[in-house]
Amino acid sequence: MKIAVVGTGYVGLVTGTCFAETGNIVHCVDVDEKKIALLKKGKSPIYEPGLEVLLHRNLREKRIVFTTDLKLAVDKSDIIFLALPTPPGEDGSADLKYILEVAQKLATIITKYKIIVNKSTVPVGTADKVTAILAEKLPRELFDVVSNPEFLREGIAVDDFLKPDRVVIGTTSERAKTIMHELYQPFVRQGNPIYFMDERSAEMTKYVANSYLAMRISFMNEVANLCERTGANVDLVRIGIGSDSRIGKRFLFPGIGYGGSCFPKDVKALHYTAKANKYNFKLLDTVMQVNAQQKKILFQKIKKYYKNDLKGKQFAIWGLSFKPETDDIREAPSLELIQDLLDAEAKVSVYDPVAMGNVKKVFGSKVKYQKNQYEGLKNADALVIVTEWSEFRNPDYERMVKYLKSKVIFDGRNVYSLEKMEELGFYYNSIGRRTIHGKQ
Numbered sequence: 001m002k003i004a005v006v007g008t009g010y011v012g013l014v015t016g017t018c019f020a021e022t023g024n025i026v027h028c029v030d031v032d033e034k035k036i037a038l039l040k041k042g043k044s045p046i047y048e049p050g051l052e053v054l055l056h057r058n059l060r061e062k063r064i065v066f067t068t069d070l071k072l073a074v075d076k077s078d079i080i081f082l083a084l085p086t087p088p089g090e091d092g093s094a095d096l097k098y099i100l101e102v103a104q105k106l107a108t109i110i111t112k113y114k115i116i117v118n119k120s121t122v123p124v125g126t127a128d129k130v131t132a133i134l135a136e137k138l139p140r141e142l143f144d145v146v147s148n149p150e151f152l153r154e155g156i157a158v159d160d161f162l163k164p165d166r167v168v169i170g171t172t173s174e175r176a177k178t179i180m181h182e183l184y185q186p187f188v189r190q191g192n193p194i195y196f197m198d199e200r201s202a203e204m205t206k207y208v209a210n211s212y213l214a215m216r217i218s219f220m221n222e223v224a225n226l227c228e229r230t231g232a233n234v235d236l237v238r239i240g241i242g243s244d245s246r247i248g249k250r251f252l253f254p255g256i257g258y259g260g261s262c263f264p265k266d267v268k269a270l271h272y273t274a275k276a277n278k279y280n281f282k283l284l285d286t287v288m289q290v291n292a293q294q295k296k297i298l299f300q301k302i303k304k305y306y307k308n309d310l311k312g313k314q315f316a317i318w319g320l321s322f323k324p325e326t327d328d329i330r331e332a333p334s335l336e337l338i339q340d341l342l343d344a345e346a347k348v349s350v351y352d353p354v355a356m357g358n359v360k361k362v363f364g365s366k367v368k369y370q371k372n373q374y375e376g377l378k379n380a381d382a383l384v385i386v387t388e389w390s391e392f393r394n395p396d397y398e399r400m401v402k403y404l405k406s407k408v409i410f411d412g413r414n415v416y417s418l419e420k421m422e423e424l425g426f427y428y429n430s431i432g433r434r435t436i437h438g439k440q
């Protein structure tokens with residue numbers, strides 16, 4: 001099949017590459033010339049495991065083409081995916097300007113039947129808006145607008161796309177349904193379903209999935225806070241409840257709040273949709289409040305330990321991306337923590353395997369960037385673990401003890417066992433578990 005993907009960010013690039021991988025001819029379009037220049041050379045502008053290998057293979061086989069020319073891509077394609085940003089506006093609503101602008105352009109370019117597929121996360125009613133824009137200039141039989149929300153997770157995006165739990169397709173057009181069914185066949189071979197539904201239900205499904213998952217995290221973060229106050233261990237409680245198949249084991253990890261480019265903005269946007277429809281969605285209010293509070297939890301623990309005096313104290317931070325296996329720092333808890341530490345006149349040095357470049361764009365020379373995880377520990381008052389990268393899980397403890405000024409760890413991701421920390425004599429303050437006071 002012939003496909004155009006408009007927007008080559010985290011979603012567009014993975015979508016385009018994975019469609020090319022299944023034999024389709026894909027034209028990827030972006031307004032960012034630098035990005036397109038990099039991609040033409042086979043270089044991925046983002047860190048996403050497994051992506052570059054597929055990118056090289058499909059470039060070599062000429063199944064994927066990168067361009068800034070929207071008309072060229074549209075002329076060469078039958079299906080046009082929109083993978084454009086939908087950032088939150090001031091009021092929390094999803095800003096549709098990128099989608100609607102491209103829809104306006106498509107209305108002037110399309111000359112034969114095309115399916116316009118919305119892969120961006122968009123509020124209920126967006127397919128109707130895009131249809132209305134196209135219908136102003138085009139006969140109705142020249143296009144169909146489909147909602148096909150994307151559920152991939154950063155860091156495992158390629159795997160998620162190639163082997164999705166399910167594919168959701170919102171369309172009331174039989175013609176579009178047949179074509180979309182054929183396009184997705186290679187990805188649902190393992191028996192995972194394609195769910196066809198109306199456009200509005202598909203749009204809503206995406207927000208509900210993300211908000212439900214965010215709610216689970218906020219719930220577990222509150223459980224963790226209560227565990228700390230009652231002497232229970234949240235890790236054991238998590239295992240205890242997770243084996244109930246009605247609850248399930250996944251997505252129950254407490255931490256320092258959900259971040260990333262999706263949960264924070266999508267919970268806000270669903271909340272806005274509820275408000276716009278005069279519905280008071282109380283749970284969502286609380287999900288957001290708990291998350292804001294949880295993002296401060298490490299800083300509060302640190303402040304309490306040092307009796308509010310952080311001036312001149314030196315902190316080594318491990319992990320900056322909003323989660324492991326990505327360089328994405330959008331809404332990352334690390335950013336808020338670093339700012340709070342700097343505001344308290346503490347000294348901060350950071351290490352992350354792939355996200356330091358992005359953090360440098362935010363903090364410049366205000367923090368020190370370390371070439372490995374151990375450098376920043378030299379003479380530091382404490383280590384603060386913000387992202388649970390695998391390489392932090394089984395570190396060289398001897399080196400840590402040797403370098404740190406005091407054996408103090410604040411862990412926002414429960415990376416270490418309490419027994420190990422006790423054995424090594426660390427002061428160890430984690431989430432939802434008792435504090436180990438250690439031997440200093």
Ligand SMILES: NC(=O)c1ccc[n+]([C@@H]2O[C@H](COP(=O)([O-])OP(=O)(O)OC[C@H]3O[C@@H](n4cnc5c(N)ncnc54)[C@H](O)[C@@H]3O)[C@@H](O)[C@H]2O)c1
Pocket residue numbers: 006007008009010011012029030031032035083084085086098101102119120121122150151152153154261262
């Ligand atoms: N990141 C994720 O994990 C993820 C997962 C599922 C859904 N989503 C949703 O997918 C959408 C895209 O997210 P993303 O993370 O890929 O965003 P992104 O910011 O990484 O990428 C968007 C791309 O669109 C390009 N762009 C902007 N205007 C353009 C135009 N007029 N023409 C062509 N290209 C243009 C930008 O240059 C950028 O490269 C959002 O709605 C998001 O909520 C994201």
Ligand SMILES: O=c1ccn([C@@H]2O[C@H](COP(=O)(O)OP(=O)(O)O[C@H]3O[C@H](CO)[C@@H](O)[C@H](O)[C@H]3O)[C@@H](O)[C@H]2O)c(=O)[nH]1
Pocket residue numbers: 121150151152153154155210213217250251252253254255256257258259260261262263322323
């Ligand atoms: O048990 C958990 C699981 C996740 N998180 C946090 O939740 C956030 C989001 O994590 P994750 O869902 O793994 O990453 P994303 O790449 O943001 O993916 C989410 O957002 C995407 C964009 O909409 C969706 O496509 C995915 O299905 C959805 O999982 C991160 O800050 C994690 O640290 C926790 O605190 N505890």
